Amino acid sequence: RRGLFGYAGAAGVGGAAGIVGGRAWGLSDAPTPEPPNRVLGQDYSPYGAQQAGIFTPQSQVAELVAFDLLPATDASALGRLMRVWTGDIAALMSGRPAAGDFAPELAQANVSLTALVGFGPGVFELEGLGPSLPAGFQEIPAMTHDRLEDRWNGGDLLIWVTADDATSVSHAVRRLVSDARPFASRRWTQRGFWRPTDASGAAVTGRNLFGQVDGSANPKGDVLEETVLSTDGWLAGGTQLVVRRIEMNLDTWDEATRDRQEASMGRRLSDGAPLTGESEGDDLDLAATADGSTVIALDAHARLAHPSQNRERRMLRRGLNYTHETVVDGAPVDTSGLIFCAFQANIADQFIPVQRSLDQADALNEWTTAIGSAVFVIPPGFSEGGYVGETLLG
Ligand code: HEM
Numbered sequence: 001r002r003g004l005f006g007y008a009g010a011a012g013v014g015g016a017a018g019i020v021g022g023r024a025w026g027l028s029d030a031p032t033p034e035p036p037n038r039v040l041g042q043d044y045s046p047y048g049a050q051q052a053g054i055f056t057p058q059s060q061v062a063e064l065v066a067f068d069l070l071p072a073t074d075a076s077a078l079g080r081l082m083r084v085w086t087g088d089i090a091a092l093m094s095g096r097p098a099a100g101d102f103a104p105e106l107a108q109a110n111v112s113l114t115a116l117v118g119f120g121p122g123v124f125e126l127e128g129l130g131p132s133l134p135a136g137f138q139e140i141p142a143m144t145h146d147r148l149e150d151r152w153n154g155g156d157l158l159i160w161v162t163a164d165d166a167t168s169v170s171h172a173v174r175r176l177v178s179d180a181r182p183f184a185s186r187r188w189t190q191r192g193f194w195r196p197t198d199a200s201g202a203a204v205t206g207r208n209l210f211g212q213v214d215g216s217a218n219p220k221g222d223v224l225e226e227t228v229l230s231t232d233g234w235l236a237g238g239t240q241l242v243v244r245r246i247e248m249n250l251d252t253w254d255e256a257t258r259d260r261q262e263a264s265m266g267r268r269l270s271d272g273a274p275l276t277g278e279s280e281g282d283d284l285d286l287a288a289t290a291d292g293s294t295v296i297a298l299d300a301h302a303r304l305a306h307p308s309q310n311r312e313r314r315m316l317r318r319g320l321n322y323t324h325e326t327v328v329d330g331a332p333v334d335t336s337g338l339i340f341c342a343f344q345a346n347i348a349d350q351f352i353p354v355q356r357s358l359d360q361a362d363a364l365n366e367w368t369t370a371i372g373s374a375v376f377v378i379p380p381g382f383s384e385g386g387y388v389g390e391t392l393l394g
Pocket of ligand 1: 208210212213214215216217218244246247248265267272284301302305306307314315317338340351354355358364368
């Protein structure tokens with residue numbers, strides 16, 4: 001999908017790359033065949049109609065950092081920060097050190113690095129920017145199952161950096177955070193990981209920590225663009241992002257039988273296929289019955305989230321697994337979950353109604369609890385000489 005989605009595609013490292021199929025560098029004369037749909041080791045273009053990191057394939061490591069604007073940061077200062085960040089992003093995504101980089105050797109090509117910038121609600125409270133608040137952009141109203149902790153909520157700005165390896169992510173984040181210092185302070189950091197390939201290196205959907213294949217029914221083709229891309233004023237070609245930190249109780253999940261786990265989702269654990277289908281890509285047959293009841297339970301997550309149950313509302317989900325050590329009553333406790341990230345053109349029309357219906361009836365609620373919530377407008381992409389956010393701030 002070169003061009004349209006703003007990434008350059010398979011630059012790759014070519015040839016007998018790394019350790020594929022268990023064979024190490026130089027051990028065999030025969031070239032190791034390149035697996036189809038490679039997603040690791042890419043070089044994505046920073047330029048395009050959309051920012052990289054929305055439609056580019058998922059990579060393995062991600063860090064999301066939310067910032068609070070400092071009181072002195074007005075719209076024109078924000079424009080200065082966006083120019084600086086754009087320069088950083090263009091360099092880092094091309095494998096070059098950013099200006100003033102103290103660790104230039106850490107800038108690497110072919111690590112599938114992307115860095116996405118978002119604006120939180122606070123940006124539209126800056127003088128002059130109120131009228132530019134995009135339609136449908138709002139915080140998520142309180143849900144019954146939420147147990148939100150302020151340390152994971154909100155933010156005026158977001159950077160979401162992904163790459164194939166944690167060193168590259170950490171280096172890019174450090175540069176971006178450091179350049180933001182005169183304008184904004186770090187509010188929260190969320191680190192996540194994903195496994196977007198199979199053993200041969202070919203792209204697959206990936207699994208969350210419940211073991212479910214997660215992302216199968218994401219919109220594709222024309223529906224994808226309609227779902228994700230805004231057509232609203234300065235945001236045209238951009239999108240809106242919801243970030244929910246959702247804790248998953250793996251202890252009680254492990255106690256449930258496999259049948260119950262699959263029934264709660266309406267899909268098989270082995271391959272992600274619907275309980276009514278043969279393979280991952282099949283649509284759900286919500287009407288199918290067996291022994292007098294629907295095969296896909298009325299409270300199954302995939303049923304309740306299905307567009308047919310939600311007036312054709314969709315979103316592009318791009319989740320990340322996390323593990324986190326936290327302290328409860330003075331003792332360390334390991335927690336796990338999903339950094340649920342969803343892009344859509346309009347949060348009020350898309351995410352919120354689907355989330356409400358899940359809040360009421362989703363079987364998964366037994367094991368999942370939202371502990372953080374944040375929303376960001378994702379400005380359209382930029383071209384060489386331009387900068388991120390220029391349609392709002394220029
Ligand atoms: C589908 C997991 C939270 C919206 C799915 C699927 C899985 C899954 C495994 C089926 C495969 C797929 O299509 O990706 C989870 C887990 C969650 C979670 C583990 C919490 C930890 C949410 C939330 C929303 C949501 C908060 C939105 C409010 C959807 C949608 C689908 C889906 C729209 C696709 C339905 C379809 O088109 O068939 N989820 N999900 N999920 N989920 Fe979730």
